[in-house]
Amino acid sequence: xxxxxxxxxxxxxxxxxxxxxxxxxxxxxxxxxxxxxxxxxxxxxxxxxxxxxxxxxxxxx
Numbered sequence: 001x002x003x004x005x006x007x008x009x010x011x012x013x014x015x016x017x018x019x020x021x022x023x024x025x026x027x028x029x030x031x032x033x034x035x036x037x038x039x040x041x042x043x044x045x046x047x048x049x050x051x052x053x054x055x056x057x058x059x060x061x
Contacts, residue, residue, distance in 0.1 A: 003029075003060075026060045034058065 006029045016020050031056060035045040049055040 024060070030055075030058050031059070 003026050007025050010025050010029065014025070016022065031045055031049065032039070034048070035042070038048075039047070040048065
């Protein structure tokens with residue numbers, strides 16, 4: 001997947017110098033993709049990410 005595409009289009013919406021530190025764009029986008037493809041709730045995708053190495057690999061962690 002071309003992660004640089006998402007970096008270029010989403011980064012303009014991030015402010016790195018205000019508020020709490022942001023999550024990586026790759027992590028956010030890949031979790032949203034995984035959530036949509038698997039039809040999971042927010043809680044379920046976080047649980048799946050924590051337990052499965054596949055999700056962590058896809059997310060770049």
